[in-house]
Amino acid sequence: MARTFDIRKQTGFTALAITCFAVLYMPIVLLVVYSFNAGSSIAIWEGFSFRWYATAWDNDQVQAATIRSLVIACCASGIATFAAVLAALATTRTKPWKGQTLAFAMVNQPLMVPEIVTAVALLIFFAMIKVSTGYTGLGYLILAHSAFCIPFAYLPVRARLQGMDLTLEQAASDLYATPFQIFRRITLPQLFPGILAGAMLAFVISLDDVVITEFVKSAGQDTLPTYMLGQLRRVVTPEINAISTVLLAISVVMVIAFFFLSRVRK
Amino acid sequence: MIEIEGVTKIYGEGKSAFHALDDVSVTIRENEFFTLLGPSGCGKTTLLRTIAGFVDPTRGAIRLAGKSLLESPPHKRPVNTVFQSYALFPHMTVAQNIAFGLEMQGKPRVEVKETVARMLELVRMTPMADRQTGQISGGQQQRVALARALAPRPEVLLLDEPLSALDFKLRKDMQLELKRLQAETGITFIFVTHDQEEALTMSDRIAVMNAGRIRQIGSPREIYDQPAERFVADFIGDTNFVEIELLETEGETAGIRLPSGRETRARSGAEARPGKATLAVRPEHARLVPPEEALMAGTLAEIVYFGTDTHYHVALDSGARFVIRQQNAPHHRQTHATGDRVGVSFAPGVGQVLRD
Known part of the structure; x- marks a missing residue:
């Protein structure tokens, strides 16, 4: 038997791989380690403590920003997932229609348009609305987050729909189910892992956003990431590390859950 | 009695038009085990799907007991299908699968329960009632698919190559089982296969199809002993x-x-x-x-x-x-x-x- 090309056996592969992983993970590991620093430097280790976690926990601004972040992420991922499910159904479960590819591209616009452009556009657009309506609440942030979260919710749902056996729906219709009953009893339960995965991905993306939030937010509407950005302009303490570590933990948990959900019953 | 009259299905237009079904006419009697036999691409499955309602014929009529079927969507036709891939609902148990059609018909809960129990008995799957469909073997899935399609007591049962995914021994057993089920339920079976031996052993009558047309209709003996034309003689035996x-x-x-x-x-x-x-x-x-x-x-x-x-x-x-x-x-x-x-x-x- 001819030996297949095994890239792992090539000279320098191991060294390169280690370098890449080191660059990827070393900073994160350091960040996590220094979040437990007893001293107030983010670079000089002075001993182990949960001090900065306690500080962050007691910080009113951090608390407010965290709640704001969660509210926005929950609302935005909910709205985005709902829209994404409808979009996915319309782009896979119908006879091919004119403009279907265009619709696909438009749904995924946030993946293609540079985020900073969207941010500036939203800033100007929302400013006009603010002037004419006087409304300055969280609605703008929720709307903006919903919009850029849609493709992240759309893609897993669509993948799930495409991988779904169409004859299941035919079988249901053969067994006297009306189109709505088919959707309710067959399509939706089949789709559910995809929907949940999409929602979780959207949630993490929303939770993490800086650029659009920074542009769109009104005064006093800091989310956790923009609050952290603001803190960097002043004295940096391991409090930032502690907040980051918590965010990291949430993201990792969500992404792992997403990974398992995407593989359910395939 | 199901009457199929001049059913034609054309895909595409003009030069690229493809006649999947070309002026097919046949009358299938009540209680009959009727087989559509032919090589792949001969139109047998398309014909089955026009009866089920998944394909609209370009021309022609399909009547069940004198009433036209073509105006009704699949969920309003008193016809059930056993799919080649079985198409069992993976998020439901065996019993839930069998109950599905009955529930959709709006049958009272007690009746659904009774019928499901009877169907499980009929296909000898009672011990498996609460299993997930992924946890049972191919032959068992086949029987669940049969029970699910038979439970609402359709007037006609359509079977789309239901045995092709089974191995030889199991296929032989299921052939006998299908014959038994048909005799016990008294439902008209329309069975699609490309396996001539299967067609000969199971059918009351066979329609041999090729290139969208029915070439000959007859009892297995007639088809075998008196093939009308070269294609039939060559395809069978x-x-x-x-x-x-x-x-x-x-x-x-x-x-x-x-x-x-x-x-x-x-x-x-x-x-x-x-x-x-x-x-x-x-x-x-x-x-x-x-x-x-x-x-x-x-x-x-x-x-x-x-x-x-x-x-x-x-x-x-x-x-x-x-x-x-x-x-x-x-x-x-x-x-x-x-x-x-x-x-x-x-x-x-x-x-x-x-x-x-």
């Missing part, structure tokens, strides 16, 4: 084709002259006309005889042993090949050898003159 001259016809038989010059009689359709024609002779209907007693003579080219029988390939003097199948006797000794001069003979009336 093994057949020898002999170029002959048709001399005269008299009712259902005809006088023919073989390439060897010898004359005999064969069955023929009433529409057969004198002239060149093709004769079909089944290998098991012919005998190996000494050359001087033969209808046609040749040399023995090959002997193939099959266990239950032996196939003798004879190279006829006319240049054609002729295969004879003889059953092996317990203490049979091989008396022929390749290269021997041998003769081929068959009784008058055994061969079938084909419509060209």
